Amino acid sequence: xxxxxxxxxxxxxxxxxxxxxxxxxxxxxxxxxxxxxxxxxxxxxxxxxxxxxxxxxxxxxxxxxxxxxxxxxxxxxxxxxxxxxxxxxxxxxxxxxxxxxxxxxxxxxxxxxxxxxxxxxxxxxxxxxxxxxxxxxxxxxxxxxxxxxxxxxxxxxxxxxxxxxxxxxxxxxxxxxxxxxxxxxxxxxxxxxxxxxxxxxxxxxxxxxxxxxxxxxxxxxxxxxxxxxxxxxxxxxxxxxxxxxxxxxxxxxxxxxxxxxxxxxxxxxxxxxxxxxxxxxxxxx
Ligand SMILES: O=C(O)CCC(=O)C(=O)O
Ligand SMILES: [Fe+2]
Numbered sequence: 001x002x003x004x005x006x007x008x009x010x011x012x013x014x015x016x017x018x019x020x021x022x023x024x025x026x027x028x029x030x031x032x033x034x035x036x037x038x039x040x041x042x043x044x045x046x047x048x049x050x051x052x053x054x055x056x057x058x059x060x061x062x063x064x065x066x067x068x069x070x071x072x073x074x075x076x077x078x079x080x081x082x083x084x085x086x087x088x089x090x091x092x093x094x095x096x097x098x099x100x101x102x103x104x105x106x107x108x109x110x111x112x113x114x115x116x117x118x119x120x121x122x123x124x125x126x127x128x129x130x131x132x133x134x135x136x137x138x139x140x141x142x143x144x145x146x147x148x149x150x151x152x153x154x155x156x157x158x159x160x161x162x163x164x165x166x167x168x169x170x171x172x173x174x175x176x177x178x179x180x181x182x183x184x185x186x187x188x189x190x191x192x193x194x195x196x197x198x199x200x201x202x203x204x205x206x207x208x209x210x211x212x213x214x215x216x217x218x219x220x221x222x223x224x225x226x227x228x229x230x231x232x233x234x235x236x237x238x239x240x241x242x243x244x245x246x247x248x249x250x251x252x253x254x255x256x257x258x259x260x261x262x263x264x265x266x267x268x269x270x271x272x273x274x275x276x277x278x279x280x281x282x283x284x285x
Contacts, residue, residue: 005043027249045157053265060259063201067150070240073204081117088113098134100184104229116227123182127169136185140178177285186273188229197266204258206275219248
């Protein structure tokens, strides 16, 4: 951290005097799109987004040099199954069934990446439906389990990362995950581990994010205090209307394109859907 940013941070926390913002954070009107890496410094990110705890989207120029963007993707912008099979086919990966709700998550199984890609191809051939359900490869710790050499470059904005620094010192685990799946796969409503902030890059395809500022999730709880599983489900939206939950402002919606990087600030609940990223039919069975 440069001196100017450090002074800014010290003054900011001195003014807070150890208090945390207690009120529900208002939803901003929009999410900023950061176009140019050459004119966006660490200090710009720190002052404009990290400290105010606001999301932003970085353009694909920020991940231009990533090896995964070159090697994992075909010229037509689809996942390069052959490359992935050759390099990681035998690696055992966690796979969630997005079509089955288990509490506020999905049941998971493990399988070699080879089998998952086989399923994925069948799913496409089956017009985006399969008797095996809607399977999403989630939380694959590629960096922990294999070499991540040449796959990505840590953006300077996220170089201070005490969650991973802790694990990296012990050399046992990490919080770096890979997600892959066809159109229709999705991640249920949640906030990230320990209410940490996170960032996420699309190697290819398109994602839709629904983002709620910290505290807004309180208005979404059911009569048992439970948080919703799917904030887009018609039944949930209907129950909101019924119970007069309209005082909860709608989420910020962000569409993340290939190469773009989303910053999810601390404590923001979110739900994420993999969309049609190239021409093909949509729904997941
Ligand atoms: O891409 C997804 O399905 C989920 C990503 C997510 O929740 C995150 O990066 O925090
Ligand atoms: Fe998340």
